[in-house]
Amino acid sequence: MNRRTLRRTALPATLFIALGLTACGGQTEGSATGEGGVSGEVLVDGSSTVEPLTSAAGEFFLEEAPDVNVSVGTSGTGGGFEVFCQGQTDISNASRPIKEEEAAACETEGIEFTELQVATDALTVVTSSENDFITCLTTEELATLWGPAAEGTITTWNQVNPEFPAEPIELFGPGTDSGTFDYFTGEINGEEGVSRTDYNASEDDNVIVQGVSGSPNALGYFGFTYFEQNAEALKAVEIDSGEGCVAPSAEAAQDGSYTPLARPLFIYVNNAAVTDKPQVKAFVDFFAANDAPIAEAAKFIPLNDEQRSALESTASSLG
Amino acid sequence: MATIGQLATQPIKARKHGAKSPASIAFLVALWCALGFSILCLLTLLITSVMDGLPRLDSNLLTQYTSQIAPERGGARAAIIGSLWVIAATAIMAIPLGIAAAVYLEEFADPRRWYNRLIEVNLQNLAAVPAIVYGLLTAGFALSIGLRRGVVLAGGIALALLILPVIIITAREALRAVPAEIRQGSLALGATPLQTVWRQTLPSAIPGVATGTILALSRALGEAAPLLLLGGLVTIRFDPNGLLSGFTTLPIQIFNWAGRAEADFQQLAAAAIILLLVMLLLMNALAILIRNRYQRQW
Structure with a gap:
C-alpha cells in the first residue's frame, strides 16, 4: 500500500473515530449550582x-x-x-x-x-352505559366472577346473581404485568396474581374501554381516570363490601368508604x-x-x- | 370448475387467454380482493389518523415538550430531537460496520471455510430475529458494562444491532451487482485487492448500498419495541444533548400518548403518527431518488 492510499483510507477512519469521541462528551452531572438553585x-x-x-x-x-x-x-x-x-x-x-x-x-x-x-386511585369496575341489570356488585359476586374457579364455568350473568339475565359474560381486564391487576386480584380473589385467565386482557386501558362500551353484557376494571374520561360510554358499578353499595368517587376514595378497591x-x-x-x-x-x-x-x-x-x-x- | 389438472392439460394458447376460464377469473378476483383489502386497511388507518390529528398539526407539535398539565398545548419536541439523536448514533455505529462486513464477506472471505458459512447462515437468521430481542440483549449488555439503559448510546446500540444484518445483506447484494470485469480490470492494471475494493468496487456499489442503508434506518426510526425495553422514557422535558443523555423517540411517545385516557393525548398521538409517517416517507423517497439517479446498468 503506498502512502497515498494510506492517506485516503486513514482520513475517513480518523474522522469517524473523532466524530464518535466528540459525541461521547457533553454529559451533565447533577450538582448544586452557585446561585443556590439545583x-x-x-x-x-x-x-x-x-x-x-x-x-x-x-x-x-x-x-x-x-x-x-x-x-x-x-x-x-x-x-x-x-x-x-x-x-x-x-x-x-x-x-x-x-x-x-x-x-x-x-x-x-x-x-x-x-x-x-x-x-389515591379508585379502581373502577365498569359496564357499558347500555347495561341495565348491574348497578351494584358485592365483593363476593366479584370474586365469583373473577376467581380462578370461574374459568370456563361462570359464563352467564345468572350464575353470578340469579336476578341477572342468562346473558353471556364478556370480561375485559388489564394484563398480568400491571399493578392494577395485582391490586384487584389481591383484594378480590384474596391472592395477588390469581385470576381466571379466560378474559380479554390488554395492557392498554383504552382497549378495555372500547371492549366494555361495545357490549351491554361486558364488564371490566381499570383506574378511575379512564372512567372519568369515558363517562358517557361507561357506567361505574357500585361496590358492596358488606356495608352497602358505594359508587367510586374522589370523596369515597378519600374518606375510605370505597372499599376494598380504593388503592x-x-x-x-x-x-x-x-x-x-x-x-x-x-x-x-x-x-x-x-x-x-x-x-x-x-x-x-x-x-x-x-x-x-x-x-x-x-x-x-x-x- | 376447472381443476389445476385440467388447466395444466389445456393447450398453452388457451391458458394464455386464461381470463376466460372460471378458475383463473376466480383467482384474479381473489388477488384483487387481497390487494384491495390491504390498501383499504392502510387507507382507513391514514384517514382516521389524519382526521384525528389534523387539528394538532401545528407548530406546538414541533416546538413544545409533552405536557401533563396542558396536553392541548403539548408537543413532541423531545421525541423528535431524541429520534434524530438515536438515528444518528445508530447510523454511526451500523453503517461503517455493516459495509465493512459486507465488503469482507463479498470480496475477501473464502466461502468454503466453515466459519464463513456459519457467519452467512447467522446473518440470514439475525435478519429475522424479532426486534424486541435486540432490546433485551442491549439491556443486558448495558447492565454488564455499567451503562444506564435509557440513554441515547444504548438506544443506538439496540437499533444498530437490529439493522446491521439488513445493511450487510443489502450491501452485499449491491457489491455482487458490480461486474467481475471491473475488479479483474483493476487487478490487471496492477492495483492491490484493497485498492480495487476502495477505488472501484465500493464506489460502483454506493447507490445500492445507500438505498439499503436508508431503508434500514427508516425501519430503525419507526421502531418502538426494543427501545421500550431499554427503560421506555416517556416524559422528558429537555432536549437530549449527548450519547449519555436520556431520551425518548417518536414511536415511544406515540405509544404512550395513545394509551392515555385523555382525548387530548390521543389527538396528539394521531398528529405525531402523521409526523412520523411524513418522516418515513421522506426517507424512503430519498432512497428511491438515489437509486433512480445513480443506478448504473452494466
Whole structure:
C-alpha cells in the first residue's frame, strides 16, 4: 500500500473515530449550582398509572428549578422496582406496595428506600352505559366472577346473581404485568396474581374501554381516570363490601368508604439519592409540599388530610 | 370448475387467454380482493389518523415538550430531537460496520471455510430475529458494562444491532451487482485487492448500498419495541444533548400518548403518527431518488 492510499483510507477512519469521541462528551452531572438553585437529573421509572402524576410534578417543578431534568419512564411497577433496586433510578412509581421479594432484592444491592403515598386511585369496575341489570356488585359476586374457579364455568350473568339475565359474560381486564391487576386480584380473589385467565386482557386501558362500551353484557376494571374520561360510554358499578353499595368517587376514595378497591399510589425514593443528589431532595420536597395541586392537575384523587400530613412528615425526615 | 389438472392439460394458447376460464377469473378476483383489502386497511388507518390529528398539526407539535398539565398545548419536541439523536448514533455505529462486513464477506472471505458459512447462515437468521430481542440483549449488555439503559448510546446500540444484518445483506447484494470485469480490470492494471475494493468496487456499489442503508434506518426510526425495553422514557422535558443523555423517540411517545385516557393525548398521538409517517416517507423517497439517479446498468 503506498502512502497515498494510506492517506485516503486513514482520513475517513480518523474522522469517524473523532466524530464518535466528540459525541461521547457533553454529559451533565447533577450538582448544586452557585446561585443556590439545583441542577442535574432526576431519574424516575415504574408504574404507568402513576406516571402522569410524577410527570405533572416534574412539570411544575421546572418552574422552580429550570435546570433540573426530571425524566419519567413506564416500565411498570414491577419493572420499575427491578431497576430501582439495581440503583439505576432515583425514584420508582408504584401502583401497589413493594413486594417482599422486591424489597429483598433492594436489600441485597444495599439500596435503602422510603415509601411515600402521593395519591389515591379508585379502581373502577365498569359496564357499558347500555347495561341495565348491574348497578351494584358485592365483593363476593366479584370474586365469583373473577376467581380462578370461574374459568370456563361462570359464563352467564345468572350464575353470578340469579336476578341477572342468562346473558353471556364478556370480561375485559388489564394484563398480568400491571399493578392494577395485582391490586384487584389481591383484594378480590384474596391472592395477588390469581385470576381466571379466560378474559380479554390488554395492557392498554383504552382497549378495555372500547371492549366494555361495545357490549351491554361486558364488564371490566381499570383506574378511575379512564372512567372519568369515558363517562358517557361507561357506567361505574357500585361496590358492596358488606356495608352497602358505594359508587367510586374522589370523596369515597378519600374518606375510605370505597372499599376494598380504593388503592394508594406510591413513589419509592432511594434514600442515598436524596442524600447525595440535591436535585432529588428538592424534587421530593416540592412534590410533598404541592401534592394537592399536582394531583388535581394530573386528574388524580388527592390525599386526605391525614395522609397529606403523613406524606409531609415522611418527606421532611428524608436526607 | 376447472381443476389445476385440467388447466395444466389445456393447450398453452388457451391458458394464455386464461381470463376466460372460471378458475383463473376466480383467482384474479381473489388477488384483487387481497390487494384491495390491504390498501383499504392502510387507507382507513391514514384517514382516521389524519382526521384525528389534523387539528394538532401545528407548530406546538414541533416546538413544545409533552405536557401533563396542558396536553392541548403539548408537543413532541423531545421525541423528535431524541429520534434524530438515536438515528444518528445508530447510523454511526451500523453503517461503517455493516459495509465493512459486507465488503469482507463479498470480496475477501473464502466461502468454503466453515466459519464463513456459519457467519452467512447467522446473518440470514439475525435478519429475522424479532426486534424486541435486540432490546433485551442491549439491556443486558448495558447492565454488564455499567451503562444506564435509557440513554441515547444504548438506544443506538439496540437499533444498530437490529439493522446491521439488513445493511450487510443489502450491501452485499449491491457489491455482487458490480461486474467481475471491473475488479479483474483493476487487478490487471496492477492495483492491490484493497485498492480495487476502495477505488472501484465500493464506489460502483454506493447507490445500492445507500438505498439499503436508508431503508434500514427508516425501519430503525419507526421502531418502538426494543427501545421500550431499554427503560421506555416517556416524559422528558429537555432536549437530549449527548450519547449519555436520556431520551425518548417518536414511536415511544406515540405509544404512550395513545394509551392515555385523555382525548387530548390521543389527538396528539394521531398528529405525531402523521409526523412520523411524513418522516418515513421522506426517507424512503430519498432512497428511491438515489437509486433512480445513480443506478448504473452494466
